Amino acid sequence: MTLKDIADKAGVSMMTVSNVINGKHNHVSAKTIEKVNRIIEEYDYVPNLSARALTNKKSNIIGIIISLAEKEDKFNSLENPYISTMIGTIEHELRHNGYYTMVRSISQQADVTALLKNWNVDGILFLYPHDSQEMLSFLTTTPCPVAMFDSSLDSPDFINICSDDKKGLYLSTKYLIERGHTHIAFVADYEHNTLLTNRFLGYRQALEELQIPFHQDYVYPYSPSYEGGVQAGVEIATSSNPITAVVTTADICAIGIMEGTRSHGYTLPNDLSII
Numbered sequence: 001m002t003l004k005d006i007a008d009k010a011g012v013s014m015m016t017v018s019n020v021i022n023g024k025h026n027h028v029s030a031k032t033i034e035k036v037n038r039i040i041e042e043y044d045y046v047p048n049l050s051a052r053a054l055t056n057k058k059s060n061i062i063g064i065i066i067s068l069a070e071k072e073d074k075f076n077s078l079e080n081p082y083i084s085t086m087i088g089t090i091e092h093e094l095r096h097n098g099y100y101t102m103v104r105s106i107s108q109q110a111d112v113t114a115l116l117k118n119w120n121v122d123g124i125l126f127l128y129p130h131d132s133q134e135m136l137s138f139l140t141t142t143p144c145p146v147a148m149f150d151s152s153l154d155s156p157d158f159i160n161i162c163s164d165d166k167k168g169l170y171l172s173t174k175y176l177i178e179r180g181h182t183h184i185a186f187v188a189d190y191e192h193n194t195l196l197t198n199r200f201l202g203y204r205q206a207l208e209e210l211q212i213p214f215h216q217d218y219v220y221p222y223s224p225s226y227e228g229g230v231q232a233g234v235e236i237a238t239s240s241n242p243i244t245a246v247v248t249t250a251d252i253c254a255i256g257i258m259e260g261t262r263s264h265g266y267t268l269p270n271d272l273s274i275i
Contacts, residue, residue, distance in 0.1 A: 023098030169202030233260020
């Protein structure tokens with residue numbers, strides 16, 4: 001079964017069939033889309049991606065790169081529910097628009113170079129690229145479009161999609177203070193990551209605005225991972241500090257904090273509130 005065979009059976013042009021397969025539905029009627037897809041399904045037609053790439057110089061593959069601080073980094077890995085959910089959503093949208101995804105976890109720039117050299121990707125979605133001028137300079141020279149998620153790198157050469165990190169932690173901390181908490185801990189290794197630094201500044205801003213004293217020993221500089229959360233939770237539960245609430249920067253870390261404090265007799269949320 002070829003593209004031409006499908007077109008003949010559907011009574012449409014090969015271009016129309018190609019548009020349906022590639023998700024380009026703007027100029028194709030719903031009835032035609034349904035007819036073409038029914039024939040494709042009936043004959044188990046699978047597009048020849050290699051031939052397509054040779055013909056139009058496009059692979060229809062988007063590379064999703066997860067930047068790891070180190071090879072054993074679990075905060076930015078697929079083990080993090082936030083990242084796996086986000087990648088699932090991205091993959092769904094790309095597939096709906098006729099693209100395929102290739103997911104890679106990298107810990108150094110050379111890994112990105114190898115990806116670009118060995119695979120003809122049409123674009124890169126970069127999650128948490130390393131905070132360095134070297135990486136910024138490298139990304140501006142890539143032969144394909146680049147979009148980044150949660151990056152402090154700033155350049156007009158690519159799209160940067162991020163949340164207001166400072167405001168997020170400011171609102172979280174303010175919420176806890178307004179509910180009577182005055183001994184609030186912060187859990188994240190904020191000194192080595194610009195995004196986490198901004199979240200820490202939001203925490204500090206809320207304390208200052210609502211005249212709550214800042215205590216350096218309420219800061220637990222662990223990786224915002226499950227393991228880091230467990231370590232922080234154990235320290236909070238065994239310290240003499242009268243901490244009644246915690247703000248952190250990742251759901252997986254919050255789960256770790258819950259586990260760490262519960263292992264030392266805490267009941268939640270009676271003994272500790274966590275955001």
